[in-house]
Amino acid sequence: MSTAPPRPDILITDTRDVLVGPLTEIGQRFSVLIDALVPHSALVVFTRECTGRPRKVAGDPTIVDRVTIAELDRIRIELTAGEIRRGPARVAGRDRDVCVMLDRTDTLLVLVPRGARASAASLELVRSLFTIVATGIQLQVHSASPAYLAESRAASAERARTVAELTEAHAVTLETILATLRSNDLDDARARTTARETATGALIALRSAVDAHRELAEEAVTTAFARMHGEVRSLVRHRDLELEMVAPPLHGRALPGEVAHAARAAGPRSSPGDVGAERGHAYPGRVELRRCATRRRYT
Numbered sequence: 001m002s003t004a005p006p007r008p009d010i011l012i013t014d015t016r017d018v019l020v021g022p023l024t025e026i027g028q029r030f031s032v033l034i035d036a037l038v039p040h041s042a043l044v045v046f047t048r049e050c051t052g053r054p055r056k057v058a059g060d061p062t063i064v065d066r067v068t069i070a071e072l073d074r075i076r077i078e079l080t081a082g083e084i085r086r087g088p089a090r091v092a093g094r095d096r097d098v099c100v101m102l103d104r105t106d107t108l109l110v111l112v113p114r115g116a117r118a119s120a121a122s123l124e125l126v127r128s129l130f131t132i133v134a135t136g137i138q139l140q141v142h143s144a145s146p147a148y149l150a151e152s153r154a155a156s157a158e159r160a161r162t163v164a165e166l167t168e169a170h171a172v173t174l175e176t177i178l179a180t181l182r183s184n185d186l187d188d189a190r191a192r193t194t195a196r197e198t199a200t201g202a203l204i205a206l207r208s209a210v211d212a213h214r215e216l217a218e219e220a221v222t223t224a225f226a227r228m229h230g231e232v233r234s235l236v237r238h239r240d241l242e243l244e245m246v247a248p249p250l251h252g253r254a255l256p257g258e259v260a261h262a263a264r265a266a267g268p269r270s271s272p273g274d275v276g277a278e279r280g281h282a283y284p285g286r287v288e289l290r291r292c293a294t295r296r297r298y299t
Contacts, residue, residue, distance in 0.1 A: 037125055
């Protein structure tokens with residue numbers, strides 16, 4: 001028997017409640033909201049915007065505590081914005097039947113279904129709700145409140161978890177190679193070939209994981225400046241304002257991800273255009289991005 005969709009007014013109110021509260025718990029609140037539409041045993045929201053805690057999770061700890069960034073990133077790059085896909089995917093160390101969707105903010109939703117297969121209409125409704133939640137996450141990240149920045153320092157714990165994942169993968173690889181070389185069932189040539197293939201596959205996986213981790217942990221200073229430049233320009237382009245954007249060195253050191261997000265949020269919020277507007281006239285302005293901060297100077 002099909003379940004009647006929730007009333008729009010109740011759904012909108014409940015969606016608002018999902019957006020209110022700690023960002024770290026938004027996955028749990030969203031899981032409660034959509035469980036009647038798409039019953040699931042585990043939910044993972046993966047966003048590259050939130051460098052401190054890229055995974056927002058709810059549900060079965062044997063899944064959500066073991067799902068890796070590499071697995072989520074592999075799913076993400078296979079999807080296009082707005083796409084919904086159902087089928088097998090590797091999650092938490094093994095292939096599982098999942099439902100995944102990607103928002104245009106590049107935020108990924110992974111659901112591990114339970115019970116009967118959800119209808120296409122229910123999935124479309126969840127996708128629409130997810131667009132709101134993904135935008136809410138993006139706005140909270142860009143707000144760069146002191147609470148969020150303090151919470152983002154928990155990134156070190158997430159990175160330690162990544163190191164533990166890689167250590168475990170190394171141990172499995174070494175044990176496999178050792179077992180191959182010790183095997184009495186393989187001659188020398190076959191043992192060397194098998195060991196070489198195992199090592200090659202492990203090296204490829206390691207380099208892919210390290211690259212994905214580096215992209216989450218750091219952002220090139222030129223990329224951060226270009227994104228901030230576009231945001232500030234869009235705010236002041238209709239004002240009588242002369243704005244000078246001082247580009248950073250091309251080979252400047254990368255910024256920690258949370259600092260880059262904070263700088264982009266602080267720059268537009270205290271732009272020279274806002275200062276001039278408050279006093280009724282415009283001022284020349286200068287916005288400069290250096291390694292770990294946004295500096296503003298008005299003349």
